[in-house]
Amino acid sequence: MSFARRFIAAIALVGVCLLTLPVSASSASSAWASGNEEEGTIDAGIIWKFNPETGKSEPKAGTTPTVEDPNQYMADTHCRADGPDTKDPGCDALDCPPKTSGADEGTPVIWKEAPKAITNPGWTDWLPVSGPTCLYDTKPENVLANIAARILNDFRQLPINPGTLQAQPFPNTLKGGPTNFYTTPQQQTFDLTILGQNIHLTATPTNYTYNYGDGTTLGPTPQAGYPIPQTQWLTTNTRSSHTYTQTGNYPTTLTTTYTGTYSVNNGPPLPINGTLTLTTPPTTIHVWKTEIALVADTCDQNPKSWGCPQAKIG
Template sequence: MVVWERLDTRTPGAAWERLEQACLYPGKPPERPGDVVITVTEKQLRELPIKAPELGSQPGRHTLKGAETNIYAEPADQSFTIDILGRKVEIRVKATEYHWSYGDGASLVTSAPGGPIPEARWGEKTVTSHAYTQTGDVSVGLATVFTGEFSVDGGAFQPVAGTARVPSASKALSVWRSEVKLYADDCAANPVGPGCG
């Protein structure tokens, strides 16, 4: 706040006359000394020990070329308590985006983590599955984006500006091919025939 005053120096013993007052800052004035605003920054969010989701796969460590391999994550909501300037700050984080890398050059971004399906449905397409076109060993990767919110001394939760991207441990898969052959031989009659012994 600025107060404008005028003094008539031509008149001996004249008093200051107030003309007007105005605010130097538009809108809300700055906090008074001693008023501290507690907030959680993106840097602080990224420094939290956020646990990355574990990767799961069906049918398992081995899969078949051309069939849908169900890859999924198992995330968990997490919370942390930290101290900022003597104030208790609770931070809750939640997984909101999943960046998949299937190990063969293919990638996908989803808002869902996927999940396991019954064995009878193995090979079906899911929101996070992938069909490999070549045989060989691949390494599946995942980076999960977490958003956060914080509460100071038990107050209302407020969003944290920014996100934290947390990589999961990669998962090794071996892609195999399958062959189907029909045999008309009777192995009892011809024990050395194709498909016998």
């Protein structure tokens, strides 16, 4: 046989061999599952395996990784006896005895995963493993402690209403007379998801600081004040009232301090170690002066008489 014919035959033979290399998807899946079951690990990318018993990513045999596993993993503490919840019935049924004599028992956990590049990610169930598994050698991440470490920052990022500052009379009041200031406090609640857990947060107003705009303030004080009847506006001093000594226009504000509590997965309310302080936008109050004079006519008799609405000023 000539060289050219032998070369063509060799190419044909290679082509036949190439056609016989692929295997069915089901065979590949079975081989993959069998290999991982034997090793007790799960593939996590091309060159990484994640071991649920140790909570660590490990290079596959025969590989030399040049980059880290792109995923991060969290051992969800739902399965812990002192954890926030035990919704998965497998948590109670799963037994994690020591692997060797004298060793510690394993901890039932539910593994979550997320891309490592994301900070504070939304965790998803780690597949193909579903349900609780036993974690050995390392302790599961304490989700409750991690939530407690960040809850104050989350609290301060919430769109909490700073409240409103009310005045009587308003917008015009009188120099030398009491002006009643007050607010109507409201407790506010929010439902959040933090580290994969359901958080119910309550913000409660506890202290107030009144800034009357003329350089004087009241507070911090627990006094929210209260409205009074119009007949008492010029005669009654409340604990949050203020008397202006000069006429003018004054920007008034109210600063409210909020404390917070939060519960994890419908658990008991826990205090937030810190407060949130919010100030209302300025509200201008106009302070007028009063003058007294003797007049002979009423405004009905003489609408242009001194002090009547139709009288000329100046």
